[in-house]
Amino acid sequence: MWQPQPGWHPLPSGTSPSTVGVWRAVVGEEPVAVKRLAAPGEHDPPELSDPDHFAYWRRGADVVTSGVLAHSQGLRPPVRSYAVEDVEGITITEDWVEDACNNGLFAAHALGRFAGTPVPDVPWLARDQLRDRLRRTERRGGWPTLARTTVADVAEHLWHRRSTFLDRLDALPQVLQHGDPTPGNLPGREGDDVVAIDWSCLGTGPVGGDLGYYLLSAREEFDPLLEAYLMGVPEEVADREQVSLGARVVAVYAALSRAEWALSRVAKGEGALAGKFRHPAVAPHLRALQRQFPLVEQLLEA
Numbered sequence: 307m308w309q310p311q312p313g314w315h316p317l318p319s320g321t322s323p324s325t326v327g328v329w330r331a332v333v334g335e336e337p338v339a340v341k342r343l344a345a346p347g348e349h350d351p352p353e354l355s356d357p358d359h360f361a362y363w364r365r366g367a368d369v370v371t372s373g374v375l376a377h378s379q380g381l382r383p384p385v386r387s388y389a390v391e392d393v394e395g396i397t398i399t400e401d402w403v404e405d406a407c408n409n410g411l412f413a414a415h416a417l418g419r420f421a422g423t424p425v426p427d428v429p430w431l432a433r434d435q436l437r438d439r440l441r442r443t444e445r446r447g448g449w450p451t452l453a454r455t456t457v458a459d460v461a462e463h464l465w466h467r468r469s470t471f472l473d474r475l476d477a478l479p480q481v482l483q484h485g486d487p488t489p490g491n492l493p494g495r496e497g498d499d500v501v502a503i504d505w506s507c508l509g510t511g512p513v514g515g516d517l518g519y520y521l522l523s524a525r526e527e528f529d530p531l532l533e534a535y536l537m538g539v540p541e542e543v544a545d546r547e548q549v550s551l552g553a554r555v556v557a558v559y560a561a562l563s564r565a566e567w568a569l570s571r572v573a574k575g576e577g578a579l580a581g582k583f584r585h586p587a588v589a590p591h592l593r594a595l596q597r598q599f600p601l602v603e604q605l606l607e608a
C-alpha cells in the first residue's frame with residue numbers, strides 16, 4: 307500500500323474525494339509539495355471517472371504530464387512537476403510555491419489573462435461545472451435550509467430560475483478557466499503571472515466564471531475586481547457586459563450553494579436555526595452571501 311514517507315509534513319487539504327493528502331517534503335535540497343490521488347473504486351460515485359466532470363479524479367496529474375499549460379497566460383503551474391502512477395493512484399510532486407501575498411486585483415487581472423489562453427485540445431477538461439454542481443444540489447433536495455432563513459424568497463426565486471441562468475451562461479464566450487481559483491490556490495508570482503496550484507478543476511466555462519468563484523473569498527469588492535479582470539481579457543474574447551454577467555451568475559449561485567451546505571450541516575443539531583448563524587463553520591459562508599447581495603439584486607432584476 308502507498309504510504310507517505312516519514313518526515314513529510316502533512317498540510318491541510320480540502321474536501322476533494324480523490325485527494326488522499328498533501329505534504330511538504332524536500333527532494334535533494336529543494337522544497338516540494340507532494341499530492342496523493344486515489345484511483346476511484348467500484349463503490350465511488352461515477353463522476354470521479356468522468357473526464358468532463360469537475361470531480362474527475364486524475365485531472366490534476368493529467369495537467370502535469372500533458373504540459374498543456376506550458377504557454378498559458380496569466381496563470382501558470384509550478385515550473386517543475388512530475389506524476390508517478392501505480393495501481394492504487396497517482397503521486398504528484400511539484401516545486402514548492404512561495405507565498406507572494408498576491409492582492410485581489412493582481413489575481414483578478416491574471417484570471418482575465420488566463421481566459422485569453424487558447425483552449426487546449428484534450429478530452430479531460432472540466433465542462434459545465436456550475437450545472438453539475440447544481441445538479442448535485444438538486445439530488446440533495448435543492449436549498450431546503452435556506453428556505454428557513456431570511457433569504458428564503460430570494461433563494462426560491464433563483465432556484466426556480468436556475469436553468470434560465472445556466473442557459474444564459476452557455477450563450478457567453480466559453481474560455482479556459484482554473485475552476486477553483488481561491489486565494490489559497492493562487493499563492494505565487496512570476497513577473498506578471500500568478501503561479502497557481504490545485505489544477506484539478508481545469509476546464510472551460512463562461513467568461514467571468516473564475517472571477518465569480520474568486521469573488522466569494524476575496525477581500526476586494528466586485529467593481530474593482532471586475533475592472534482588473536477586464537484589463538486582462540483580450541478585447542476580441544469578450545466585452546464588459548458578458549464578463550459581468552458570467553461573474554455575477556457564478557458568484558451568486560456558488561454563494562447560495564455554499565451557504566446551504568454549511569447551514570445544513572449544523573441545522574440538524576438541537577436549537578433554533580437562527581441561533582446557528584454565528585457558528586464558525588457557517589458564519590463565513592453567510593457573510594460571503596451577504597456581501598453578494600447587491601449582485602443578487604441585480605440578478606433578480608435581470
Ligand SMILES: Nc1ncnc2c1ncn2[C@@H]1O[C@H](COP(=O)(O)OP(=O)(O)O)[C@@H](O)[C@H]1O
Nearest residue numbers: 317318319320322328339401402403490503504
Ligand atoms: N506546490 C505547492 N506550493 C506551496 N504550497 C502548496 C503546494 N501544493 C499544495 N500546497 C499547500 O497545500 C494545500 C492543499 O493543496 P491543494 O493542492 O490545494 O489541495 P486541495 O485539493 O486539498 O485544496 C494548499 O492550499 C497549499 O497551502
Ligand SMILES: [Mg+2]
Nearest residue numbers: 320490491504
Ligand atoms: Mg486547494
